Amino acid sequence: MNSTRVAIASALAAALVLPAATSQAQGNMEKCYGIAKAGKNDCQTAKSSCAGTSKKDAQADAWVSVPKGACEKIVGGKLTPG
Amino acid sequence: MLALRDLQAAFAAQLGGEDRPDLAEAVVGDSITAAARLRVHRHHVAESLATALAATYSTVQAIVGEDFFRIMARELAAADLPRQPVLAEYGEAFPAFVAGYGPAASLPYLADMARLDWALNLAFHAPWHSRLSVSDLADLPPEGLLASRVSLAAGSTLVRSAYPIDRIWHASRPGTATGRVSLDEGGVAVIVLRRADDAAFATLSPAEAAFVEALDDGKTLEEGAQAAFATEPAFDLSTSVARLLALQAFAALQQDC
DSSP states (O other), X not given: OOHHHHHHHHHHHHHTTSOHHHHHOOOSEEEOTTTTOSSSSXXXXXXXXXXXXXXXXXXXXXXXXXXXXXXXGEEOSTTSOO | OOOHHHHHHHHHHHHTTOOOHHHHTTSOOSSSOHHHHHHHHHHHHHXXXXXXXXXXXXXXXXXXXXXXXXXXXXXXXXXXXXXXXXXXXXXXXXXXXHHTOGGGTTOTTHHHHHHHHHHHHHHHTSOOOOBOOHHHHHTSOHHHHHHOOOOBOTTOEEEEESSOHHHHHHHTSTTOOOOOEEGGGOOEEEEEEEOSSSEEEEEXXXXXXXXXXXXXXXXXXXXXXXXXXXXXXTOOHHHHHHHHHHTTOBBOOOOOO
């Protein structure tokens, strides 16, 4: 076993004995609550079945060409106007 | 009278946005005409699919706003009706659709946010299998450890982007006071994870991402470590492996029978 392999094997072995406190330091973990909760497998949500069926299909929705949301907080990059 | 196959094809075309007089002839109407009934049904389907997409792609919706999102989602829904009955599995084509969607071209990171949302959706619905733990590896001799191959757990996905998708995700949460995010901060890699009762992601260093990618390609731990060192000579292999084990990113070892 050459020295690089020895070093890798030692580092891997060391990872297995790091104290729990160290391995708990996960850092930057994002808990994504709220995904996939509403609107799935339920035809009776407020916006679909009951509210929607009385309307005809509107072919000519008002054209919304400008996104209006959190994108205002995201700036920079080559394609951003201004 | 249409043959069943033609009736179904006409019905799908109607749902996709065409008005099919031949279909209207096959539908009963009374005080509400057959054509009107079909339009009501089309509206219902489009609204239901847009709502399902909004649930899956909540970050994209937060970024562009509900009005913009609904129009974008309905356009996809008209072109890509579900092929399966489970709405949580619907919308895989959305990231590619977003990437080519002209009105969103000023938001070049949007398609990557859609990929992150999709990965989180897959993780959320992935089965919970046992995970690789320290004790699975602890008894291996050094050669065995170097030659081990580990797989990502079900629902674990590496998502790479040329944009700071972790910070954009944060900034798009409702009620967060995050200031501006600059796209000039550069790209990141994140690992999306299925956890016991939710989905989550963690940001990886470039070397950690190279390590995970190599393992996901079926490489050994040794080859993964070499890929990481090639990315970043000062890579701290011990700390990163301990971190990934603590994150429960990997599936338990397959028993060779």
